[in-house]
Amino acid sequence: MATNHSTQQPSTINPKALEGKKAVVTGGTIGMGQAVVRALTDRGAEVVYTGRNEHRLTEAQAALGTQLAHPVRSDATDMAAIAALRDQVADILGGIDYLFVNQGIAEFQTLEEVTEDSWDRIFEVNAKGSFFTVQRLAPLVSEGGSIVFTTVSNDQIFPGLSAYSGAKEAVAAFAKVLAAELLPRNIRVNAIAPGFILTPTMGVADLTDEQRSEFVEQGNAATPMGRGGTVEEVAAAALYLAVEATFTTGLELPVDGGFGQGIGG
Template identity: 85%
Template sequence: MTTPPIHQPRTAVDVKPLAGRRAVVTGGSLGMGRAVVQALTDRGAEVMYTGRSERRLAEAQAALGTPLAHPVRSDATDAAAIAALRDQVADRLGGIDYLFVNQGIAEFQTLEEVTEESWDRIFDVNTKGAFFTVQALAPLLSEGGSIVFTTVSNDRIFPGLSAYSAAKEAVAAFTKVLAAELLPRGIRVNAIAPGFILTPTMGVAELTDEQRAEFIEEGNASTPMGRGGTVEEVAAAALYLAVDATFTTGVELAVDGGFGQGLGA
């Protein structure tokens, strides 16, 4: 009589619940975006991710260390680049199950300091680029797929972020509109709204070391949980909306340690 083989139980490391799934992450070379790419590939998904800097893309690819991740240099403010991204995704992945629209820039500028050029730059990346990226890639989304935008916890904000806050509020608005428009295809559209998150740039362009330290101190003090969030915590929320929250659409989920809810005030 032949003894049947003994099957060892699979460990958490062996389980790849997203094997065979395909995703695109814009703004995926650094910070929260890279954490989303890491979380997806750790679970077995194949991911194309974008960034504007070749250096940062190369650093991200080395850090990710997986053949499941594919870097693409792309500029969300350039219509031709968005079209090229669509073609590259179609050629490599065929279609996608998840789209994470994460690119963004912020600049501290008071009312007197904002210029038309800086206003347009912030809206071009955060709002216009986000919308037209979805317009280009939505035809590649599978039925039952999902889109997750990155907005910001905007109920309580820092002075000097008028353009950035307005740009992200626009994204929150069209998250709901697109959720309604894509319902017939079974595509869910949601957003994560991070609060104070510890990232390499802190989400603000060209901070000095002194400004960064001051920003971190202010952020910790204003967050009811008493600390900044991690990029991994943001990624976990993003994947929850994309993968697990199958009866949720049109929602903006705060990932902010209670910042926007006024807890502890």
Template identity: 75%
Template sequence: MTEYETPKTLAGKKAVVTGGTHGMGLAIVRALLDRGAEVVLTGRSETGVEKARAALDQFPAHVIRSDATDSGDIDRLGSSVAELLGGIDYLFVNHGIAEFQTLEEVTVAHWDRVFDVNAKGAFFTTQRLAPLIGRGGSIVFTTVSNDRIFPGLSAYSAAKEAVRAFAKVLAAELLPREIRVNAVAPGFILTPSMGVAELTEEQRAEFIRDGKATTPMGRPGTVDEIASAALYLAVDATFTTGTELVVDGGFAQGLG
């Protein structure tokens, strides 16, 4: 190992990352691989899946197209993980979508879509994969820094609050198996989509300006900073369960 290589502290460990083909999920995948873990990662878009396969073809990474709103896909994912990895040590439930719609604009279809992906999909993916997690393993959900709210994100904010709520319940339920359950809550994070579907370049630039203006540290966070926090919860925080770690540059704390 050279002085620039990451120590393989997770050699022999196995993980699943949903929503792992881009943004924060891909950063978590890369952090796991850099430390020697074997990873199954999922994405819904076939284009995203193929791009991730090409980018990770030198690593022990298995990229699977899977839609968290499809119960059949969730079941097939469980079977694939069992076949490829046997059991797992870490589960990162990271997939999600956000769409801006105000009170006047929200439709039943929008509300159902956002909840199906962010809340229902997260729960039932966990239900299917939890039996594969070994004693002493962990689950990390991606929620959102939700103490300060943006207009137009009613469904998204509510869905992520649901995830935070059932993560605490699952933390209690999985205590007998010594499986820890936590959540990482990002604030403004610099990603291609900034976490919101179908942003134009102009909207993305405006979103970044707003993030800089309202984040006390004066900048958006990076996907690598979220990955570091997620791995801390999964691997190192061995006496922590049922908590949500806010990673937002002081945004929710109103420090600015």
């Protein structure tokens, strides 16, 4: 298994760098989403983060250990829940400065194995849920704020992820079109495109130990830097686009160790 070259943020983080800023992170209970929540709250931002599983929300809140983080149970496949999320965010935060649309689900299924139900499930979470989350929450984003989607490094791909890859390509398109639509409000819209990232679930539902081991081996071999990325590295890129990249919009930024860049390993 890959060695985790952790890039935990140093103790010199300014805990007031984002004081007074407010953010929403969907899919924020584990992995990359939780890392984004932690990066924001470590800098003083107040954050509403979502998840579908009450147990995971409780675990995440304990792990984060800060009153700046507000867990909200919400299902990205439920239009009523997305509408309710808008009202909950307005009640807790009022307006927001940053919106991170991070929820996602992947399932390994070959062409012959994909069913209509699995196709709908993957597109509802990744594509439909992401789009309508932004539709509902965009009115709360302040002028000069930013939205960051999580897509995937799709230039090279693993067999068995056709539905997931297609759904994430749709999200990448949303980022570009919405960057143009929200330009009059000076809201920047970008995306991060993670490659092989070491997370608790590896981004795929219901992996067996054998599948996980094979996935890690393939991921290491396919990544020119020879290792999986950390969730902290993804969070750093997401915060860069949201906070620092003030002259950047409509960009999909690969965070993939050279995975999709044609660099020889």
